Amino acid sequence: MPWVIESSRFLVFCGDSRRIRQIASRAEVEFANDHLDAFLNAASDAAIHLSSFIWAAGSVGLGTCPISVVRNHIDEVSAILDLPDHVFPLAGMCVGWPERLEQLSPRLPTSITVHRDRYDDHDVHALIANCDQQRQQTRPRGEVWSAAKAAMVGRSERTHLARLLRSKRVCLDRILRIPVRGGCQCEFCSTECTARSKQTRRSGRLGRREGEGCNLLVAVV
Numbered sequence: 001m002p003w004v005i006e007s008s009r010f011l012v013f014c015g016d017s018r019r020i021r022q023i024a025s026r027a028e029v030e031f032a033n034d035h036l037d038a039f040l041n042a043a044s045d046a047a048i049h050l051s052s053f054i055w056a057a058g059s060v061g062l063g064t065c066p067i068s069v070v071r072n073h074i075d076e077v078s079a080i081l082d083l084p085d086h087v088f089p090l091a092g093m094c095v096g097w098p099e100r101l102e103q104l105s106p107r108l109p110t111s112i113t114v115h116r117d118r119y120d121d122h123d124v125h126a127l128i129a130n131c132d133q134q135r136q137q138t139r140p141r142g143e144v145w146s147a148a149k150a151a152m153v154g155r156s157e158r159t160h161l162a163r164l165l166r167s168k169r170v171c172l173d174r175i176l177r178i179p180v181r182g183g184c185q186c187e188f189c190s191t192e193c194t195a196r197s198k199q200t201r202r203s204g205r206l207g208r209r210e211g212e213g214c215n216l217l218v219a220v221v
């Protein structure tokens with residue numbers, strides 16, 4: 001990928017499940033969650049930062065291109081960056097001043113990505129065909145979007161990812177049996193919506209306006 005070398009900066013966004021272990025160890029608490037969820041937490045945190053970075057860079061006119069291919073080379077990348085156990089590369093990011101501006105690619109519409117109350121994709125094929133058509137209008141000479149995506153996932157890649165992650169002591173499959181007392185305590189099951197946003201300074205309960213139902217929206221992007 002020549003753009004990795006050509007870009008003015010190349011960043012690597014890493015999942016870090018090491019620091020929370022250091023915090024626990026400092027408090028003399030045994031880390032009792034060494035299983036897949038620790039990996040998902042670290043990966044999600046890194047993805048949130050990656051997304052914020054793209055927005056921030058774009059707001060000052062910088063262009064970005066995430067590079068998941070760094071996960072094809074976790075061991076080499078870890079060696080170059082001296083990444084310790086429990087720290088793994090999630091994605092690289094080419095950053096630079098774009099040569100020119102182009103029209104934004106249309107994104108999948110919320111009719112595909114947002115589900116109300118329950119997951120429902122009965123109309124997905126028609127919606128994808130519609131989305132392909134819209135993308136063709138912005139880039140008439142470009143390839144058909146869904147065909148390109150299908151071709152991409154048709155190539156086998158990163159088949160050793162689990163082995164590479166395990167070599168960094170990332171635990172992917174320990175099964176813990178944790179009894180749930182008093183039913184589910186998740187925010188959606190409680191009567192009041194107490195979801196807090198990590199991304200704003202607003203605090204307190206997120207109330208409902210009069211007449212608004214409390215609908216569960218599941219965004220699958």
Ligand SMILES: Cc1cc2nc3c(=O)[nH]c(=O)nc-3n(C[C@H](O)[C@H](O)[C@H](O)COP(=O)(O)O)c2cc1C
Pocket residue numbers: 001065066067068069070091105
């Ligand atoms: C998580 C993620 C990983 C990506 N990894 C790569 C990559 O390894 N190599 C690459 O050339 N582009 C990569 N891309 C860039 C996309 O393939 C695409 O070029 C970019 O998102 C712009 O697409 P758009 O025209 O739909 O905006 C990645 C994008 C995302 C969001």
